[in-house]
Amino acid sequence: TAVIEFDAVGRTYPGPPPVAALHPADLVVESGQYVAVVGPSGSGKSTFLNLVGLLDVPSTGHYRLDGIDAGELSENHRAALRGRRIGFVFQAFHLLPHRTALENVMLGMLYQGVPRAERQDRALAALTEVRLAHRLLALPSQMSGGERQRVAVARALVNEPSLLLCDEPTGNLDTVTAEAVLELFHGLHARGMTLVMVTHNDDVAERADRIVTIRDGRLEERR
């Protein structure tokens, strides 16, 4: 089944002058696929990420996430869908500095009446999945860059999203640490997670099942 369906999705910023940041494009990402998105600075990667992540809506065409047309939702419904279906991982980890790993992951959870004990259990499960069960009470300042990014991944996973959307997730890490984080993504992929990863790094992109390039707002499948 398709997680992402772009049906002639385009985005023009109205300006003036108007900027055609993403020319109308079709793209289908099936459940369980690992897709890398590469392209130079200013080519439209952020525009693409914002659309896929439901932070923005197409100016033309239709985007369906899990079969739901994003363009037909109110802003509140779009935000709710984003919270339930999409986990975000960024280059800068965006952890709260005075909260422990466990608290940071719990803060990523949609509460909606879930009792605290169950929230803790789910955060613990997510931290175990990223192999940080021994670091629950560590603060971000007490963790390495790789550990921080794994906490951020756990936070992204805690709502059991359909899609993990990553923006340069290894951009702030040295090569050895980046390698460990990429292996973590591989493990998630092997267990069926759908991954879309924007990266400048061709070596990182080569690990994915599919590579999509964006150049001057034109999206093309490279592999």
Ligand code: ADP
């Ligand atoms: P990155 O390539 O690091 O993701 P950004 O996506 O932040 O960088 O910015 C890419 C380009 O888009 C930059 O040239 C920036 O000036 C431009 N840009 C970003 N936001 C806006 C905006 N609101 N209005 C006009 N240009 C923007």
Ligand code: ADP
């Ligand atoms: P990338 O992430 O690959 O750097 P962007 O998607 O940020 O590229 O930008 C694509 C193009 O759209 C650039 O020409 C950029 O200047 C322009 N752009 C991005 N955001 C805005 C905005 N909010 N308003 C106007 N132009 C924008």
